Amino acid sequence: MSTGKGTIKLGVLGSGSGSNMQAILDAIENGSLDAEIVLVLSDNPEAYILERAQKAGIRAEVIDCAGYKTRFPDASQAAVAEQLKSAGVDIVCLAGFMRLVKAPLLEVFPQRILNIHPSILPAYPGLMAWKQAVQDGARESGCTVHYVDAGMDTGPTILQAKVPVLVDDTADTLHARIQVEEHQLYPDAIRLVWKDIQSNASTS
Numbered sequence: 001m002s003t004g005k006g007t008i009k010l011g012v013l014g015s016g017s018g019s020n021m022q023a024i025l026d027a028i029e030n031g032s033l034d035a036e037i038v039l040v041l042s043d044n045p046e047a048y049i050l051e052r053a054q055k056a057g058i059r060a061e062v063i064d065c066a067g068y069k070t071r072f073p074d075a076s077q078a079a080v081a082e083q084l085k086s087a088g089v090d091i092v093c094l095a096g097f098m099r100l101v102k103a104p105l106l107e108v109f110p111q112r113i114l115n116i117h118p119s120i121l122p123a124y125p126g127l128m129a130w131k132q133a134v135q136d137g138a139r140e141s142g143c144t145v146h147y148v149d150a151g152m153d154t155g156p157t158i159l160q161a162k163v164p165v166l167v168d169d170t171a172d173t174l175h176a177r178i179q180v181e182e183h184q185l186y187p188d189a190i191r192l193v194w195k196d197i198q199s200n201a202s203t204s
C-alpha cells in the first residue's frame with residue numbers, strides 16, 4: 001500500500017449499475033484523476049458494474065458470500081481484503097455496494113475505504129435515501145462521500161454536495177439529480193483523501 005506517491009491504485013466494490021465507477025474511470029481518462037482501477041468486485045453476478053469493468057479491460061470478479069443474500073460473512077471479507085491487497089490497492093471505493101463492511105476488511109485498509117451515499121448524512125442513512133427524502137418532504141438533499149466504519153453510513157464525512165428537492169420531484173427524478181453530483185464528488189473525494197495520505201506520510 002503506497003503512502004501517497006504516484007498513481008493511485010483503486011479497488012471498487014459495487015452491487016449495481018456502476019455509474020459511479022464509470023465516473024471515476026472517466027475522470028482518469030480525461031486526466032483529472034491520476035489513478036488506475038485495478039480491481040472491481042461485486043457480490044451480484046448480474047451487476048452491470050462487472051460488465052462495465054470488463055468492457056474497460058479491468059479485472060472484475062464476483063465475491064463469494066457463501067449463499068447469504070444480505071450478510072457479508074467474515075470469511076468473504078477476509079478473502080476480499082486479500083484480493084485487494086495482492087492487487088496493490090491503495091484506496092477502496094464502495095460504489096453502490098449493498099453489504100456492510102466490518103473488521104476483517106476495515107482492519108486491512110484503515111482510513112482507506114470510502115463510500116458514496118445519496119443524502120447529506122447524517123440525514124437519511126440506509127436504503128433508498130432519495131426516496132426517504134421525497135417522502136419526508138425535504139427541501140434539500142444531496143450526496144456524501146465518507147470514510148467507512150463498522151456502522152451503516154456513519155463514518156466521517158469527506159465531501160458533500162447539495163441539490164434542491166423540487167416540488168414535483170419523484171424519488172427517481174431526485175435520484176437522477178443526486179447522481180449527477182455524485183459523479184463529480186467521488187473523484188474529488190479520492191483526490192482529497194490521497195492528498196491527506198501524502199501529507200500524513202510526510203509528517204510521520
Ligand code: GRF
Binds near residue numbers: 143
Ligand atoms: C448511488 O446512488 C450511491 O450513492 C448509492 O448507490 C447508488 C449506486 O449507483 N450508494 P451506481 O451503481 O454507482 O450507479
